[in-house]
Amino acid sequence: MFTADDFSALLITLKLATISTLILLLLGTPLAWWLAHSRWRFKFLIEAVIALPLVLPPTVIGFYLLITLGPNGPIGGMMSYLGLQPLAFTFSGLVIGSVFYSMPFVIQPLQNAFSTIGQRPLEVAATLGASPMDRFFSIALPLARPGFLTATVLGFAHTLGEFGVVLMIGGNIPSNTQVLSIAIYDHVEAMEYTQAHWISGALLIFSFLLLISVYALNRRFSVQYK
Amino acid sequence: MTIDVKLAINRGDFSLNFDFSIPSQGVTAIFGPSGCGKTSLLRMIAGLDHIPNAYLNINGQCWQDGQYFLAPHKRSIGYVFQEPSLFSHLTIQQNLEYGLKRLKTKSSLISLTSTIELLAIGHLLTRKPQQLSGGEQQRVAIARALVTSPDILLLDEPLAALDHVLKEEILPYLESLQDTLDIPILYVSHSRNEVARLADHLLLLKAGRIEASGSVNQLFARLDLDLAHDSATETLISAVVVKHDDDFQLSHLHFSGGCFYVTRSPLAVGSHARLQIFARDVSITLEKQSNTSILNIFPAQIDKMVSEGNTQITLRLIIGNIPVLARITRKSTHDLGLHQGKAVFAQIKSVALLS
Structure with missing residues (x-):
């Protein structure tokens, strides 16, 4: 059914999706909060940059990351100079690529959730003695729960299906940077259709179940919060 | 403070x-x-x-x-x-x-x-x-x-x-x-x-x-503000409940210009209350009427008069030392010969007790 390489590809994929989603939630929450509340006139520039991965071919993102992170790129070069291993063709490089690639899927739901809450509940909390940090954790976070759920699942599911960026930046090193989507590609190349069927089917069902749970839970929340 | x-x-x-x-x-x-x-x-x-x-x-x-x-x-x-x-x-x-x-x-x-x-x-x-x-x-x-x-x-x-x-x-x-x-x-x-x-x-x-x-x-009660020139113009008077008349179900409320009779209130004797009198509910007579159904009649002096359009006039009356507004027609003002400083009687058709 599954080969040893397939299993390690599965583990790498889950690890990659989990780590990327966590990083995106950590970095994306303050950024989404800022986007929802800032009145800076050039805010749309940032919003456009965040939405870029939605329209760009993943290979383009992967190509530029490869150039930047490779031994001859500005960041990769600096890391070589400091005696560190360049990030291209490593798991860390994959994480960086995934974070860029899945960014809109996490930030946009969070930004929408924060905008929907609006200023009023936060103002009420302020008049009741809550400091800005307190207001964020006691009011904004719980009220934005449906947004966080959507962001987490979309970020996770989208990273699962990543192909182009990973191929460009991670290479295809079994049990190191080979993820499921690339394992499927390899199996098809090698005419191993049974293997490709198993992995594809598993990914399809898993992603479908994830999305069903998001939409079902969000429906429950939206009924509750109406 | x-x-x-x-x-x-x-x-x-x-x-x-x-x-x-x-x-x-x-x-x-x-x-x-x-x-x-x-x-x-x-x-x-x-x-x-x-x-x-x-x-x-x-x-x-x-x-x-x-x-x-x-x-x-x-x-x-x-x-x-x-x-x-x-x-x-x-x-x-x-x-x-x-x-x-x-x-x-x-x-x-x-x-x-x-x-x-x-x-x-x-x-x-x-x-x-x-x-x-x-x-x-x-x-x-x-x-x-x-x-x-x-x-x-x-x-x-x-x-x-x-x-x-x-x-x-x-x-x-x-x-x-x-x-x-x-x-x-x-x-x-x-x-x-x-x-x-x-x-x-x-x-x-x-x-x-x-x-x-x-x-x-x-x-x-100030005639120079827009408040006095509304169709719902009213005067507020602070008064004290002095007595309840259980026979006729009325309460007696005292203010510096005299005593108001209003519908029996649940307020205790001695409590402070606020009375509301709409200017359109105040009419003017030159002599005190004795054959009238109106209970609340007070001697008053005309303090100021301001026209409201062509037909009506708002009067600022002083009852005791309390100002009360009245809204009457220009014709009545003319017929009764009303002018600033004149002593008249204010007949108050209805009074509401607000608190």
Whole structure:
């Protein structure tokens, strides 16, 4: 059914999706909060940059990351100079690529959730003695729960299906940077259709179940919060 | 103890210019048409809007001066918005406790239990806000603002979003607030009726500046303000219940100009009450009528007369030392030969007891 390489590809994929989603939630929450509340006139520039991965071919993102992170790129070069291993063709490089690639899927739901809450509940909390940090954790976070759920699942599911960026930046090193989507590609190349069927089917069902749970839970929340 | 405010904004079409000092006790109504700066003023006092170079002092505590700006969560305020704005992820009980948990000093003057009792929301505590009616939600919002025993309670048109029935449901609770609590209340409103029923002091706003400030009774009886030239123009008189006549089911209320007879009130003898007299319900005679069904007739002197269009005239009468407005036709004024300083009798057809 599954080969040893397939299993390690599965583990790498889950690890990659989990780590990327966590990083995106950590970095994306303050950024989404800022986007929802800032009145800076050039805010749309940032919003456009965040939405870029939605329209760009993943290979383009992967190509530029490869150039930047490779031994001859500005960041990769600096890391070589400091005696560190360049990030291209490593798991860390994959994480960086995934974070860029899945960014809109996490930030946009969070930004929408924060905008929907609006200023009023936060103002009420302020008049009741809550400091800005307190207001964020006691009011904004719980009220934005449906947004966080959507962001987490979309970020996770989208990273699962990543192909182009990973191929460009991670290479295809079994049990190191080979993820499921690339394992499927390899199996098809090698005419191993049974293997490709198993992995594809598993990914399809898993992603479908994830999305069903998001939409079902969000429906429950939206009924509750109406 | 006073509330002192000084602020100026000039941004093209929007300008505010306030400089006033009002007593920090009882209910002060901030009254004026939409867009006159009422809400901006309240938000500035709460610290929700930071207006540069403004000055704000509440009972000797400086909240804003020059560069100094005390953050809203450090101000001891209760704020009720037009919409209840309850926290939808918390139960009613948790909504009420939100402010209590964040109190620096635990010495709350008003207990949670008595607030719940005052606003009659005890049966709602375990519910979520979205399960409450609009009126119930607003009562919870008022209670939530009260339980922290703030130095000042700011109400921003708390009844404006409610229909007439719900307004009448909440007004009695607001009236009992001022009797029960010793917290100064700033009440933003554009409803004349709410002001007449609730306010002691009035801050009249017009196009971003203060038009007048003073006791409600005095301002309502001033002919130079727009208030006196409304179709619902009324005078408010403070009086004391002196006697109940159980035979005829009437109460006798004393004021400096004499004694009013009104429908039997549940108020105890000795309590203070506010009487409301619409100008259109006051008529003038030259001699005291004895063969009339009208009970409340007082000797009065005409203090001032102002025309309302071509047919009507508003008279400012002095009864005892209390001003009362009357609205009569220009023809009557002419036929009776009324003029400033003339002694007449005021017949008051109907009097409402407000509290």
